[in-house]
Amino acid sequence: MYLNTHSYFSLRYGTFSLEKLLETAQESGVKTLALTDINISSCCMDFFRMAPRYGIKPILGVDFRNSAVKQFIMLAKSAEGYTQINHYLSKILLKSEAVIPDRAPLLSDTYVIYPFKKIEKADWQLKANEFIGVASQELNQLRFSKWKNQLHKLVILHPVSFLGKTSFNMHRLLRAIDKNVLLSKLPKEEQAEEWHQMLPVEKLREKFRDFPEIIKNTEDLLDSCEVKIDINGSTPKNQKCYSGNEELDFRLLRKLSYDGLTYRYPRPSERVYKRIEQELEIIRQKGFVSYFLINWKILKYARSKGFYYVGRGSGANSIIAYLLQITNVDPIDLDLYFERFINLYRKNPPDFDIDFSWMDRDDVIEFIFNRFPNTALVAVYNTFQYRAAIRELGKVMGLPKHEIDVLTRAKGKFDYHALDKLSQLVIRYASYLQDMPNYLGIHAGGIIISDEPIQTYCATFLPPKGFPTAQIDMVVAEDIGLYKFDILSQRGLGKIRDAVYIVESNVGVRVDINDFKRFKEDEKIKELLREAKAIGCFYVESPAMRMLMKKLRVDNYLGLVAASSIIRPGVAKSGMMREYIQRYRKPERRKDAHPIMLDIMPETYGVMVYQEDVIKVAHYFAGLDLGEADMLRRGMSGKFRSKDEFQKVKAKFFSNCKEKGYSDELTAEIWRQTESFAGYAFAKGHSASYAVESYQSLFLKAYYPLEYMVATINNGGGFYSRELYVHEARMNGGTIHAPCVNRSNLQTIIKGKDIYLGFHTIQSLDSNFAQKIIRERVKNGPFDSLDDLIDRVSVTLENLIILIKVDGLRSMGKDKRSLLWEAHMKINGVSFEEHIPLLFRPPGAEFDLPPLPSTDSEQAFDQLEHLGFTLESPFDLIKDHEPNLLLARDLPSMVGRTISIDGYLICTKNTSTSNGKRMYFGTFLDSAGDFIDTVHFPPVAERYPFSGPGVYKITGKVMEEFESISIEVTCMSRLPIIEDPRYAA
Structure with a gap:
């Protein structure tokens, strides 16, 4: 009977979760229910999966609206109809301006329902699949309408958007937030009616008792809808075949794997061959062959473009990934646990995390969209959080800014009862809004490549990023069986790429940055690690990491891999970081480990350090099978769907330990250690991947510190501000020069040991102006005077003053103060929009000014103002x-x-x-x-x-x-x- 219901995924409109909607429907005697969120289908797959648990048949559809004005509702007769609806919605949302037309297109497997109020006076011939939805409040109007003679085209339209008065108030607040208006100014047409609540089915029938044909039409329409979609997540839904044939795919994967042996293992052992065959068999059984091949194709393209990348995450545990150059981590050398990545019991799909330079990533994403047909980015559900909810509600309720600031800063520190009524309402409703979806964003790097069109599962939209994005998040995608490809970006790779180029241009040396075996044995790198002199180096430059490396005296790859993981919050929180340091430095402490724990994790002295350790402890210590152990790991990290399943596995952990004869105290302590760090720990392969990149940056820092610091400055720094990297370059023998119109480029450059800061380091300088200076200097030579600069480049007084103050015109032989006087007299505040070259240059006016030298301290303050730091010593x-x-x-x-x-x-x-x-x-x-x-x-x-x-x-x-x-x-x-x-x- 309900054709038009909304969850809170009707963003900034609906007010309750899917679970609450289904509970309410069950209590109201509903047996068939249509979910029709507004211009979105994010919730449909969850609804389709969950509704049968409540004894409800799910109908899928979309409520098409312009803002809050309903144009029509579309319901899917079948899976094909649902796909058609998503295609149509996607077509609208992928436009720069999404406008819903008055009339729906003819889609064969769908029903269209127009609201009676909209169509009452329209002169339309309704198609076979089109109906008019009538609310009980509109029945009296119907009696006097021309549509009373076409009852076969009428159905019940009783929208459901909230549950009661409080829920209705939430709805109005959400609408005010969406329209950015005071609640008192919210237009009537921008909000729903208060009666848009679910009634018991019999009560709704009673309202239409005089129109039994409308009741029957509604029931017949719902009965005729039957959507069947395979959303069993254990069956991969990603592109099934890379080559068009599954058997051919497997043969290609095997060939590529063995082809990679020459590069990775010139003299492969029996262990290597055995591991290859073991992994290939599991990959084939789990249906992940095309997943490997697609990753291989993406990275083959990246290598053809000369892009640097790092394959990390649990995928680095795979020898096949290593052989296909998806990762640079040798799982044999590190004894990595392949079952952390894929095992026969694992229900959830695996994923690779591939990092690219921030400058290369979009090129790779564009390649993926062009190469693979059914591709979309993955969305994230950005939710209302306390402070943001307070600010939004405070604004629409008319609270002054200073009062809003007090409420946001003082969470839990004020006396609620001492607040005025309006502030109390803000606090109260903020708690209701907390964790509700606010808007759809983009996952940091997730991309899905589906075998079927993405619209089989949801619609797509076009965020500012510019690529079609699915209206589902990674959790829903995984539940369906769509495992994502993570194409991420990080500045560390940009630094490495640029440093290699700068070294070649400044020193004339071509660096093989992938000679990792050499790096592992390099004494200079070992010394940097031991002494924690790693400023600028990926993942090892933070204060906490520097202190940890000193404590551990790390000077080898395996030690750095461990350090990369134990620095994570979870290990520290569990108390095991300190214990690891103690056992590392004092071998006698290692006997404190439980014998079973020491046997499971001898490399880390019985201390849990990696995500794999959770699986190992659950499997070997507590006797869970690998599937249960992996579920435990995911549950502890927050990536679980069913809390009930997690609790069952937890109970089995304790009961198994009891059967094994462990004391309750020991079991509780092992559980505490496991639970406290599992959510933050890295997979060992992930740490190993990070360590590879750390070694690459450490090599550059050890042998080419100035070039590497220039690359660091040009790539936005790292853990610290730009100032520290300038300081580090100076500490390594570099001579730092302020930006100069005749020497500097947009980016910082190095010539020998002279480093010229780029125009990009000058705060508030117009980058277009800087680029004009560079283009003109390259074309016609350096500038010999202020007049020469003004004549050749269109300039504003504001930009010129900034340039003079940072001493950017020092090569012209005049002091800064004289140049400032001249600039004011010659530019006079006029902005030249377009420079027009003159055939004959008129002589510039000359001013007889006395010497106006500036002091070092004046120079320092000018630099503080315009660079954000001083090139002088701050101690001066x-x-x-x-x-x-x-x-x-x-x-x-x-x-x-x-x-x-x-x-x-x-x-x-x-x-x-x-x-x-x-x-x-x-x-x-x-x-x-x-x-x-x-x-x-x-x-x-x-x-x-x-x-x-x-x-x-x-x-x-x-x-x-x-x-x-x-x-x-x-x-x-x-x-x-x-x-x-x-x-x-």
Whole structure:
């Protein structure tokens, strides 16, 4: 009886979850139900799967609307009809302006229902599949309408959008948020009627008792709809064949695998051959042959374009992936657990994560869309979170900004009952909205390549990214059997790519960045790792990682692989990071491990470090089969569909341990360790992939530090701000030059050891202006004067002033102040939109100005303003302060003593203690350019907070743990700087 129901996936309109809709329908005696969310089919596959559990036959459709105005409803008679609806909706949503027409197209396997209010006075000849939906409130109008004589074309239209008064209020608030208007100003046509709620079926029938034919028409229409779609996730729905023939696919995969032996294993062992055959058989049985071949084709294209990439994730556990050059991780060398990636018991599809440079990724995605027909990006459901919900609700309810700020900042810290009524309403409804879908976004890198058209399962839309995107997220896709291809981007690969090019152009050396075996044995790289001198290097440059590497004295690949995983929050939270360090440094501690745990994980001394360890512990320690063990891993990481299934596996974990004779205390402790870190741990292959990239960047840093720092600066830096990478280049012997109109390019460049910062480092400088300077200089030579620059390049006074202040015109032989005077007198605020070259250049006006030299401190303040940092020493800007001669290099000899030292703040990190209080970690540079690491416990952090960038006087106790030095701060203050001399009287 219900042809038009909405879940909260009718974004910013519907108010309840699919589960709530189905529960309410079941309680109301509904046996057949049509889900018709507004201009979206995100929820349809879940609805199709879940409805039978409630004894309800699912009907799939879409409510087509312009804003809140209903144009028509489409219902699918069959699976083909559902696909037709999705194709039609996609066609509309893929346009830049999505407008729903008044009349629906003729789609053979669909029904179309027009609202009575819309069609009442229309002079339409309805097609066989078209009907008019009448609400009970419209029956009196129907009696006087021409349609009363065509009752065979009428059906019941009782929309369902909310459950009660509170739900209706939520709906109105959502509509106001969507239209960005005050609730009091929300137009009537932009909201539903309050009666759009579900009634018991018999009560709805009673309302139409005088029109039994309408009741029968509605029932007949629903009975005639029968959608059957295979959404069994255990059967892959991705492109089934790469070559068009499954047997040919398998032969190709086998051939490519053995062809790769020469490159990967010049002298393969029996173990290698055995692993290849084992993996090929499992891949074939699970139906993942085409998945490997598609990945191979994508990366073959990338290599043909010279793109750098990293194949990581659990896919790096596969020798077939290694042989096909999908990953660069040797699973034999690392003894990687293939079953983490694919096993015969695993119901969920595997996936590869392929990282490209941020500059190359879109090219690869475009290739995928052009090469494979049924392709779409994967959506994410962006939900309302507390602070965002408070802000949105505060705005539409008319709260002043300062009151909204108080409510967003002070979650849980205010007295709810002391708030005014309006603020209480904001808090109350924010809690209702929390975690509801707000809008569809794009997954970071997920792409699905389906065997059937994507519209078999959902519609697609066109986000700003510019590629068709499915209206389902990765969880729904996996449930269907569509396993995604992750095509991701990261700046680390851009740095490596650019550094290789810069080395070749600046030094004349061609670097083989894939000579990984050499890198593993390189003594310079080992030294950088041991001493944690890895600034700029992928994944190993953060303060926490630097301290960990010092504690572990990491100098080999396997050690770095482990370090890459134990740095993750889960291992630290479980207490096992510290235990791993202890067992690594003190072999006698290894006997503390349970014998079974030590036997399962000898490489990590019985400590769980990788995701595979969860599977191993569940399988070998608790006796779960591999399918159950993998379900446990996914459940702990939050990637589960059924909490009931997870709880059953958890119960079996404990019962099996009891049968094995383990004490309750031991089982509980192993469970605690497993549960606390599983959601954050890396797969070992993932850590190994990261470590490969770390080694590549470490090699470049070890042998070509200046070129590598230039590449780092040009690729947006890394963990730290651009300033630190400029500093690091200087520490490695580079001479840093401010941007220069006659030397610099848009990007930073290096010539020998001279590094010229690019125009991109100048804040607020128009990039188009910078490009004009470069083009003109390349075409007609350098600029010899301000007049020459003005004559040859169209320029605004604002851009010229910025350029002069960063000393960009220093090659013209005049001081900055004189150039500024001239610029004001010659440009006079006029903007030349288009430069017109002159046949004869008139002589520029000359002004007789006295010398106007500027000081180093003025230069520093100009750089702070326009670069964001100074090329001078920040310690030179301290006001009335005696230099502190104590340096970071002196601290190892002062362990246990309380000292004071000056440090220039680089970055901070905060975390919560076990009782919920905030503590901080600081990273500073001393005046010699070396690092100082600090710890700020909650009382000190509260009393002596960080107060922005600058030089701080730090007082505290010098602490040492496994040769890693830090200061436990007892007091701290930022030192005042001199008055800005540019504005001094």
